[in-house]
Amino acid sequence: MSNKPQSIKSSERAGLILRWLLAIVLVTFSIFPVLWIISAAINPVTDMANQQLIPKNADFSNFRELTTNPVFPFFTWLKNSLKVSILSTLLTLSLTTMAAFAFSRFRFRGRQGLLKAILLIQSFPNLLAIVALFSIVKQIGDVIPWLGLNTHAGLILVYSGGAMGMNIWLMKGYMDTIPRDIDESAHVDGATDWQVFSKLILPLLRPILTVIGILSFIGTYGEFIIARTLLTKREMQTAMVGLQIFTAGQYTQNWGVFAAGALIAAVPIMAIYLILQDQIVGGLTQGAVKG
């Protein structure tokens, strides 16, 4: 009798130790690449073959190299990335919010058909249509050069036009949960649709705007293949394109410089994730996929 609680305790303890051992293995697996890249970034030896986990004479020479290396204009790329992601996120948000408002608040012919079409079209990865996208942007550029190939405006439009589907659905779903009585009573008081939208509905949308905004920012920030296809000039490219092209070359000798760049490029996104974890998880489980 007196032995039993004792044995439960010891088996519990064994289980706990096992769990911690497993946790150590998992954590090592998950954070080792991150530690490795940090170590490479602060190691003055840039050659991959001579990297050590604990670097000797750690310094910031790789980061300095980023600002001076002419074939690796990293900070121009980073600036381009931020510009393109922020602008296309803002454009996507305004286009989808307004469209979702119409789908949520008005009843009109073709509404269901349009909603279904938007959803179905969304499942076609726009990467598959990349040849077509390339030609379309090229053709537009033949007439309006500032919207053509090698322009950020063209890329932003492509991103925004391609991001309509799922976001309209998420946004409309959220708006549907806001009771229509609110806007009806406002209409009785003489408010126009625009006033209902901007004064009543929009402030209530903050949580979903945050989720869609973050996911869209992260998605466009991390996208590289459309960007790479549409932007061929080095000084126009984004950080992801730059890093990817860099590793296609003789990257093993400049591993430290690459690591420094990768680290800086990753930091904004890591910060967003860790700070806004809960909101992002909410959005993900509703069907958004990380880009």
Added chain:
Amino acid sequence: MGETTITKTQFAKQTISGLSSIITTAIVLLVDALLGYFTYRLITLGYIPLAVVFILIIAIISFAFLVPKAHMFRWMAVGLAAWLLFSIFPILYTIYNAFTNYGDGHLITQTQAIAQIEAQTYLPETGKAYQWVAYRSPENTYLLWLKDAEGNTSIVRMVDAQAEDYTLEVVPGQNGIGELDEEGAPKTIEDYTRLNRISAATDKNLTNIKFGDPEKTIQIRSPSEAAELLPLFVYDPEANTFTNQQTGVVYSDIEGTYTAKNGEKLIPGYSAVVGTKNFVQFISAPGLRGPLATIVVWNFIFAFMSLFLTFSVGLLISIIYGDPKFKGKKLLRSLLLIPYTIPSLITILIWRGMLNPDLGVVNRVLESVFGLSPDWFNVPWLARSAILIVNTWLGYPYWMLVTSGALQSIPSDIYEAAEVDGATGWQRFWNITLPLLLVSVGPLMIASFIFNFNNFNLIYAFINGGPPIPTATTQAGYTDIIISYVYNLAFASGRGVQYGYASAISLVLFVLIAVMSLAQFRFTNMWEEVGENV
């Protein structure tokens, strides 16, 4: 008093709304006009399909803003336009491309190809001729003095001089022109040297230079004569043929290339409809079919294994550490989430470096501990394993998050009842946890499967689909999935781009994806949701 105020405000309101509707109409018409001009320019360049899309966009905008009943479309007119242009049209365009030979040698429209062929000229051996004298500057630009049979003289610049006027009048004192000789040619021109017969004959450039207006160029034919160039090919729009003016050979249009009877082809060709040729090629050519079979099979294995591994690891973590009594849960969760917080491309590139067979840290460790050095980049099954390892690292945190949420929503009394019935831990997992979990996260699993099915970033950025399949006639590798194979067909340099063929495979892939997506919509009731009045 009160009444008048009301009527006044009403009047003011009406005026304002009348005014604003006039302004709206004006703005809409202005936008329409701009888009209309743009459309016109597209048509002149031969971009007919894109022009049609812009006509549709003009129609949508006008309908939404000018028809009062269609006011709800104002909210989405711009969004719909962007959607039409960058979501729908690319798909339709891909479908169209699948039936054309768009690709190397057939990259431009028919209008453009005809214009380029028409621009080719030749120097006729007879016909109107000029007497000439050439002048050369130290920078090797030339001027040509010409005198026709009627005795009219002029001086012309080179075609690529990009000057405002290609023809100068022969007036001494103007443009640095000095005194004239008895024929009427300037003895000197400032900054230029007059070439005598001998130095003109020994100048290698001179006979190849085109002079004069780009529309009407003149070239030197012989030491005594220069002549106007004539178009080499004349187009017959009715028969859709070109005729060579020198030889009389007729070139007729065969699948976008103007071809003579003897098989000689005019360059450039244009992108023409070739029917189902791409699809037939897809099925019949062994060099293409062989790698494609390998790629399709691997594509399914890859998507399935990725889902299985990421889901299992994620679920394992959330079961083991979901126990509320377990201390350090929060810290552990944050640490295990880290892979998810880094942009996936960056992590893929980092792994690419770590798994580098010669220099990477993984092999250096394996070498020193076990004496192993697996060649992750060049042995097919090792490359595939490496890709799955990397993808597991990228994807398990997502499933950790999703399953830990879903597990909490399973009511605990079901477990209690099972315990009363004497079910073991395993039995509880297999008979209660897993089935309930699969129901709630099923749609996300399909979404994840589809995502991995098209996980281009991973395949392309890791080792670009390598190692290569030796029997393939185009760029194809053992880790390629359909989407990366298609991308390389379209854009890989070296063997020529094949947009038409790539589009045909895209279409097949799209059908596969559409089937999977429909299954997902069924599962999530999203489809039915539209029908309800929500």
